[in-house]
Amino acid sequence: MDRIDRKLLNLLQRDASRTNASMADEVGLSPSSCLRRIRRLRQAGVIDRIVALLNPAKAGRTLRAVVTVELRLHGEPNTRQFLDLAAREEAVAQAHAVTGEVDAVLMLRLRDMEEYDALCHRLFQDRANVARYWTMMVIRTGKDETAIAL
Amino acid sequence: MDRIDRKLLNLLQRDASRTNASMADEVGLSPSSCLRRIRRLRQAGVIDRIVALLNPAKAGRTLRAVVTVELRLHGEPNTRQFLDLAAREEAVAQAHAVTGEVDAVLMLRLRDMEEYDALCHRLFQDRANVARYWTMMVIRTGKDETAIAL
DNA sequence: ATCCAGCATGCAATAAAATTGCATCGATGT
DNA sequence: ACATCGATGCAATTTTATTGCATGCTGGAT
Incomplete structure (x- = not known):
């Protein structure tokens, strides 16, 4: 290298x-x-894969949001279960378990608020293991880079 | 289409x-x-570009973090200035201005804690326009997808 | 209902790009 | 100095992308 x-x-x-x-x-x-x-x-796996990046606007997903999630039951198995649930959602681009005041962070790509609403119902309501969540809608993006600096 | x-x-x-x-x-x-x-x-621009995605581990950037930032001076010009500052940092993969309790969210890809420390000094200390910031280190990633669902 | 225009399709020919064999070069360790 | 291993460049070959062209389909106008 x-x-x-x-x-x-x-x-x-x-x-x-x-x-x-x-x-x-x-x-x-x-x-x-x-x-x-x-x-x-x-x-060697340094290059993981070659992919096409779409224009979000032309793909109909302009709305982005960052959601932080506090779970009701903490700990490894519960966190994992929530991540798996989130991963199944097509609007979820990234799902991370994190340190800090919350347990997980989701990066969303949404068509519109209707999709957001529906997603919240599926992920955060009902018998889901979510105590609270905070949504930050993305207003403007100053940088969005897949490249990893070497 | x-x-x-x-x-x-x-x-x-x-x-x-x-x-x-x-x-x-x-x-x-x-x-x-x-x-x-x-x-x-x-x-037509639906496909924006074709890129190689690297294996973060083999590229030496395993550590990820989500940082939420509250600015001292809010409003468009100040937010923009902060985003520009963050965008220049190679550890910053994404920089967003957002709604909610904070003003901006950064997604970081770090080599190690040392780089995190140095970054915090540059972005959050000194005469920077940052009131407070909260760091969430990524423990586990359940999903990380560049594909946009159609 | 018929006709026409415009566009997508498949095939075959062509052009471009990737891939390989091979001889050589250079650095490393003995 | 010498042998070895890996990287390099060139040229031949193979694979892939690209284009020209004739055909067929679809939607709108008459």
């Missing part, structure tokens, strides 16, 4: 649709060497 | 490294038609 590998990873994290040849050119390697490095990074 | 387009988008959101031919096969189209659809989705 030298300087060239890092450079390649940075390029791929920005745009993985580029041709191998153009990246090879940019890092100053021949296409074959470049390809072999990228393949090695994939096989 | 019909059923086949959605199917293609779902495939691409999971794995954009597949060959056009195999996806064409899966959705029941010829390679050329499939390619033209995908190209159309890209040009």
